[in-house]
Amino acid sequence: MTRNVTIRDIARAAGVSISTVSRALNGQVPVAPDKRQRVLDATRRLGYEPNAAAQGLVRGRTMTVGVLTQDIASPFYSEVSRGIDAGLAGSGYQPIFVNGHWEIQDEAAAITALTRRQVDAVIVLGGRLDARQLRDLHARVPLVVVGRQVPGLDDACLSVDNVQGAFLATTHLLQLGHRRIAHVAGIPSQRDAVDRLEGYRLALAEAGVPFDPALVFEGNFNEASGIQAVEHWLGRAAHFSAVFAANDQMAYGVGLGLYRRGMRVPEDVSLVGFDDLPASQFTLPPLTTVHHPAREMGELAARHLLARLNDPGAPAELPQLPITLSVRESVRFARSP
C-alpha cells in the first residue's frame, strides 16, 4: 500500500517541527494556538493516525490489555469477554484477545504473543496453565485470572464459589422433594467440575440422602455429553427424578436426551444447569440454573486492572462475587412415589 503518513509529513505540511506536532496532538504542553490549528488541520487533511507501535515503544506503555480466552465461540467465556470489553470502554485501553484452545501449548504460545506485544496487563480466562507459569506471568505484568483459583495467586484470582453454587442447585431440588438426583459432572481435571460435584455431594449429605455413584456421569461440558449421560443412565435402568448438570450446555443435552426417550422436563424429570447462559432463558422450558456472574466478572477484572495500571500502589483485593439461583421452569415438585 502507499506509505503511511507520519508525524514528519504533518510537521512539513503545518510548517512546524515534529515536536510541535507531537505536543499539539497530545496536548500536555502549551502550543501557540495558530500552530496548533495548523497541525490539527494538516492532521485531518492528510488523514494522519499516530503509529501505536512507535508510541508504545517510546512511552513504554501500549495501552492494551491482553485477554487469553480458550475458545472465542464458547458462550460462557464470550460473556466474560463482553464484560471485559465493557469494563475497558472509554479507558483508552484496548483488549486484544488470543485463544488457548484449552491446550497448554497453545496457551503458552498465546501468552508469549501477548508478552511480545508488550501488553500492559493480562486477563486469563480459565485454561490449563499451571500455577508456576501463571505466577511467572504475574511477576512480569499485572494479571487477573478469571474462573480459576490459583495457589499463591489468590489476590489475582476472580472466581465464584462453585461448591456453594452446586449446593444451591441441589438443595433446591431436594427441597422440592427430589431424592434421586442425578449429576452430569464436568471434566475432572478442571477445578470447577470437582467443586460442583462436591457441592452436590454436600447438599445430599446435609439432607441425609445417600450419594449414589451410579447417578453421576462424567461429561465434558459439551451438549453431547448431556445426551450421553441420559443414554447411560437409561441404559442401565437407573432411576432418578431430577438432574443437575455441571453447566448449561450439558443441561441442554440432557433435555434433548430425555426428549428422545419421550420424557418431559419438568413433568417427568426436573433439570437444573449451571452458568445461566443468555440462551437458557429461551430453552424449552426455560432453564432453572445457577447464575454465574460472567459478565460482571469480566467487567470487574477489567476495572481492577485499570485501577492498578493507574495507581500501581492500589490495594489489590478482588472481591468474590455472589452466586445465586435463577429459578425458571425446568423444575417441579417430585411426584410422590
Add this chain to the structure above:
Amino acid sequence: MTRNVTIRDIARAAGVSISTVSRALNGQVPVAPDKRQRVLDATRRLGYEPNAAAQGLVRGRTMTVGVLTQDIASPFYSEVSRGIDAGLAGSGYQPIFVNGHWEIQDEAAAITALTRRQVDAVIVLGGRLDARQLRDLHARVPLVVVGRQVPGLDDACLSVDNVQGAFLATTHLLQLGHRRIAHVAGIPSQRDAVDRLEGYRLALAEAGVPFDPALVFEGNFNEASGIQAVEHWLGRAAHFSAVFAANDQMAYGVGLGLYRRGMRVPEDVSLVGFDDLPASQFTLPPLTTVHHPAREMGELAARHLLARLNDPGAPAELPQLPITLSVRESVRFARSP
C-alpha cells in the same frame, strides 16, 4: 514491572553484537554454530522475548490482522471468528479483535484503533459502516468484508446468497404442504434481512401462494422478537401452520412463544430458522435451518488475506459459498385442512 530484557542484554550475555543476536534468532543469514548456541542459551536463560512493536516498526509489518466484529458474544459472529482463528493458525499472523457494537461510531473508532496498530490486513464482520468508509479502508490495507455485499467492493466481499437460502427454507415448507407460512423478518436496514424476506416471497410466488403481509413480523434478530412475533400473530388470530424465522435466535424465541401458548413444534406448527448455529442441533426439537457456512467463511477470509499478503499480485476472487438446508426435526407435513 522490571525492565524487559532486550536484544542488547542477550548480546552482552552471549558476548556477540546485537545484529548477531538478531540473525541467530531470525535464522535467515548464516551464523557460526557456537555463537548461535550461545545466543539461544542466553535467550532462554534470560527469558528474552523480542518486542513485537519494535520489530513491526522496522519491518513495516506487524504480523497482525485486525478483525472488526460487532459483538464478541454473538453466536453467529463467534463462529466466523473461530474460522478466522483457524485460518490464521500457524501462519505467524495473529488476529486482533475489536468490537463495533453495531454502532457506526464505535465501528469507526475500532477501525482507527486497528489502523493505528498498523495491522497488515482487516476483516470486517457485518456492521453498518457505509460503502465509502469501507472503500477508503480497502485503499489502505488488504480487506475482506464478511456477511455483506458492499457496492464497489465486490471482490473483497464474502457472503452467502441470502435470497437463495430463504428460498430453500420456504420451498421446503411449501413442499411439505404448508400454505400459511409466517415469517419473522430481521432488521430492515440490514441487507440480509431484506434478502431473506425476498427469498421467502419468491418461493411463495413460485408456488402460487399469495403473499400475506399480516404473516410477516419485523423482528430484530434476537430471541425476544421471536416471542413477540408469536404473540403478535396469535393476538390477531392469524392463522398459520409454519414459521420461517430470518435467523436461529428468533426461531428459538418462536419456539418458546408457541410453547407458552400450548402449541408444539412440529406437531402443531413447523419451524425453520436461518444460520444453523451450533446450538440448533440441541434445541427441542433440533431445528431445521438454513446452513450458513460461518466457520468456513471466516477461514476462507483469513486464507484469502494470507495469500494476498504473501503475494500482493495474487488474483483476488472470493468464491461464493454454497448455502444448504440442514433438515432436522422441527418440520412436518402440513395436516390436511
Add this chain to the structure above:
DNA sequence: CTGTTAGCGCGTTCAA
C-alpha cells in the same frame, strides 16, 4: 561470517 551504523515513528529532554 560479524560488528557498526542508520533508521522505523514517535515522545521527551535540553537549550534557546
Add this chain to the structure above:
DNA sequence: TTGAACGCGCTAACAG
C-alpha cells in the same frame, strides 16, 4: 513557546 537531538528495541544494509 519552540526546534534539535536522543533513544525506545529492533532489522537491514554496509563494510570488513
